[in-house]
Amino acid sequence: MNYYKVMTNTSKENDIICHYENDYGIEQNKLIIGEPFNSWDSRFEFFYDSHEGNEPTDMLANDKGWLVVSERLKNVILKFTNKLELYKVKIFEKTTKEELINYHVVNILNVVDALSLEDSDYFTVNTKEKGSIHIINRHTLLEKKLQGVNIFKLPPNYNIPLFVSDEFKKAVENNGLTGMDFLQVKTV
Numbered sequence: 001m002n003y004y005k006v007m008t009n010t011s012k013e014n015d016i017i018c019h020y021e022n023d024y025g026i027e028q029n030k031l032i033i034g035e036p037f038n039s040w041d042s043r044f045e046f047f048y049d050s051h052e053g054n055e056p057t058d059m060l061a062n063d064k065g066w067l068v069v070s071e072r073l074k075n076v077i078l079k080f081t082n083k084l085e086l087y088k089v090k091i092f093e094k095t096t097k098e099e100l101i102n103y104h105v106v107n108i109l110n111v112v113d114a115l116s117l118e119d120s121d122y123f124t125v126n127t128k129e130k131g132s133i134h135i136i137n138r139h140t141l142l143e144k145k146l147q148g149v150n151i152f153k154l155p156p157n158y159n160i161p162l163f164v165s166d167e168f169k170k171a172v173e174n175n176g177l178t179g180m181d182f183l184q185v186k187t188v
Contacts, residue, residue: 003141004169004182006059014055015179016047016100018062018091031066031087032160034153035109040087047094055178056100060091062070065163071102076171080150080164083110108162112152114145119188133157143187 009015024041031037045060048054057072068089069077077084085107091100119140125133134157141163146152149164169182 001143001146001148001187002166002169003163003183003185003187004166005139005141006164008059009179009181010061011055011181012055012057014053015057016048016053016060018048018060018068020044020046020062021176023064023066028064029160031064031092031105031107032056033156034107034109036109037085037107040105042088045087046089048090050093050095050102054093054179058177059179060103061179067106067108069104070107070131070177071104071174073172073177074104074106076168076177077106077151077176079171081108081110081152083086084108093129108151108153110149110152111155112145113150113155114149115150115154116140116142116188119186138186140162140186140188146187151154 001047004041014088024044026044048070056070058070060068062068074086087105089103090103090187091103092098117134120136122134122136125135127133139161150168152159152163164182165187
């Protein structure tokens with residue numbers, strides 16, 4: 001089976017890009033590392049400028065790097081995993097205050113230790129705080145660890161990207177969902 005790294009499609013000029021003004025103490029990485037998060041603040045809001053883009057997509061680009069999805073994409077994700085947290089998020093056009101409804105921040109909790117570091121293209125950075133960190137340019141995944149897995153993150157230090165299977169990608173395409181690109185990754 002083929003696997004893909006999910007990326008935001010940035011090729012369309014008119015797509016909405018969301019920005020936050022107050023994060024209410026929600027740290028950026030808390031919702032992208034595959035760990036439970038129990039501190040969602042329902043006051044959190046995203047804003048967009050319709051002069052910069054007014055086309056809503058099913059996966060919205062945003063300056064937090066979070067997985068922000070429409071109701072349609074949420075429903076597809078739920079067909080493939082229940083290992084997640086969903087947070088309803090308010091999104092407003094910054095001038096008119098018109099609300100873009102039925103969007104959620106999704107925290108994927110399905111973490112699979114499937115990285116083949118030795119087969120991946122990476123370099124190492126040494127930091128005072130965390131020691132050696134591997135920056136991965138091209139991921140290679142261990143297929144034997146992914147049997148029956150359709151949507152997942154990798155364990156800490158490699159966990160920010162979201163990966164999906166062929167089946168998930170086909171479901172997205174069959175439902176005409178927008179805002180995503182899929183970069184095929186190598187499996188061994």
